[in-house]
Amino acid sequence: MTVRQRTRRSRLAEVSAKHARAVRLSAEITNTQWRLMKKPEPAKIELRAILQTLTIKRIPFVLTGAHALGGWTGDPRATHDVDILVKGGRNHARAVKALRELYPHLEIHTFFGVTGFFVPGDKQSVIDVTYPHRADIEETLAHPVWVEDTGLKYRIPALEAALANKYGAMLSLSREPRKRLQDAADFTSVIQHSLEDGQQRIDLDRLRALGEKVWPGGGGDEILRLVETVTSGGIVDLHALHKLG
Numbered sequence: 001m002t003v004r005q006r007t008r009r010s011r012l013a014e015v016s017a018k019h020a021r022a023v024r025l026s027a028e029i030t031n032t033q034w035r036l037m038k039k040p041e042p043a044k045i046e047l048r049a050i051l052q053t054l055t056i057k058r059i060p061f062v063l064t065g066a067h068a069l070g071g072w073t074g075d076p077r078a079t080h081d082v083d084i085l086v087k088g089g090r091n092h093a094r095a096v097k098a099l100r101e102l103y104p105h106l107e108i109h110t111f112f113g114v115t116g117f118f119v120p121g122d123k124q125s126v127i128d129v130t131y132p133h134r135a136d137i138e139e140t141l142a143h144p145v146w147v148e149d150t151g152l153k154y155r156i157p158a159l160e161a162a163l164a165n166k167y168g169a170m171l172s173l174s175r176e177p178r179k180r181l182q183d184a185a186d187f188t189s190v191i192q193h194s195l196e197d198g199q200q201r202i203d204l205d206r207l208r209a210l211g212e213k214v215w216p217g218g219g220g221d222e223i224l225r226l227v228e229t230v231t232s233g234g235i236v237d238l239h240a241l242h243k244l245g
Contacts (some may be wrong), residue, residue, distance in 0.1 A: 015200075019156055020149035022070030023047070023063070030078040043119050045126045049102060050082055051154050057098050061086045061154070062144045064130070064165070066186075068156035073189035074196070081126050085141055088131035095129050103127070135213035136164040160203055163190055164210035167223050170236070171215065173243050184236040191230040202227065215242055 027047040034044060047067060054061050062068075065083030070076030086095045096115050100108060106117040106126065113133030116125030132138040140162075144155035157165060166187040170180050194202050204224060211223030219242070226236055 016146065016148050019068075019071035019145065019147045022076045023067050023147065023156070024149065025076035026067045026070045026079065029076060033078045040119070043122070043126060045082055045103065047082055048152070050084070050099065050127065051152055053098050053102050054084070054095060055152065055154065057094065059086065059091060059095050059098060061095060062141055063147075063154055063156050064140070065128070069162060069186055069190070071156070072159055072162050072193060073186060074193035074199075075189060080124055081128055083128045083130065085130050085132070085137065087141065092129065092131045099127060099129065134168055136161065136168055136210050139210060139213060140165055159190070159194065159200055160207045160210055163187060163202070163207060163227075164214055164223065166190070167211060167219070167226070168214040170238060171241055171243055180238055184238055187226070188230050188236060191227055195231065218242060 030047075031044070051063065062085040063083070064085045065081065066077055066079035067082060084095060084099075086092050092115070096108065099117060100106075103117060105120070107120050109116050109118060109125075114128050114130045117127035117129075118125050130137070132141055140157045143158055143161065145158050146153065146155055166183045169175055169183040170187065172180070175183075191202070193199055204227070207227070208220035208224055211219035211221075213219070215222065222242055229236065
């Protein structure tokens with residue numbers, strides 16, 4: 001093995017360890033919050049059980065959402081649900097079936113691009129199984145980052161894909177306003193963390209290409225303007241963004 005290969009392998013191991021720790025912390029914070037809030041037993045979803053189930057059944061997936069974002073923001077946080085991204089069609093059906101068998105007490109509702117698992121009577125899902133319904137999400141699935149953690153191996157979005165996905169979520173008028181605000185906060189945190197010493201820098205060419213997949217004909221320029229705004233100490237103005245109806 002050459003020096004370059006050893007260096008690259010060491011770097012990948014560092015990245016994997018960083019994200020594995022962030023995912024674990026997010027899950028631990030979430031479980032602690034659920035316990036303190038005395039949420040009912042049916043709402044207690046175990047992230048590791050979900051990852052193990054999909055892995056054992058050989059269903060390719062990418063862990064997304066807040067669990068997967070902590071390594072890119074540097075600040076793992078609690079979340080209400082587990083977000084899983086899979087290919088559409090057979091893979092999506094297999095993932096839904098596997099999780100239905102794991103949590104048979106949950107109700108299943110299907111929406112455009114996502115199947116949600118709900119505690120009976122609740123309006124917020126605790127598991128979302130998404131399939132690509134935008135071109136940038138296709139890229140998230142195609143070019144992820146591998147994470148290894150105590151016998152588990154799974155994938156999360158790459159840095160630029162995480163930003164593009166948040167950008168797409170911010171543009172969606174059908175998304176709840178409070179969630180769009182959280183998207184803007186996450187988008188900002190990812191950029192700020194990337195500027196810290198020793199952190200992976202954003203590939204702006206790659207990000208621009210992904211922005212165009214979110215909004216062809218303008219998304220590339222707009223997402224780079226947002227990066228510049230945050231880098232300069234500004235904030236994301238949701239009202240000034242191009243909107244996707």
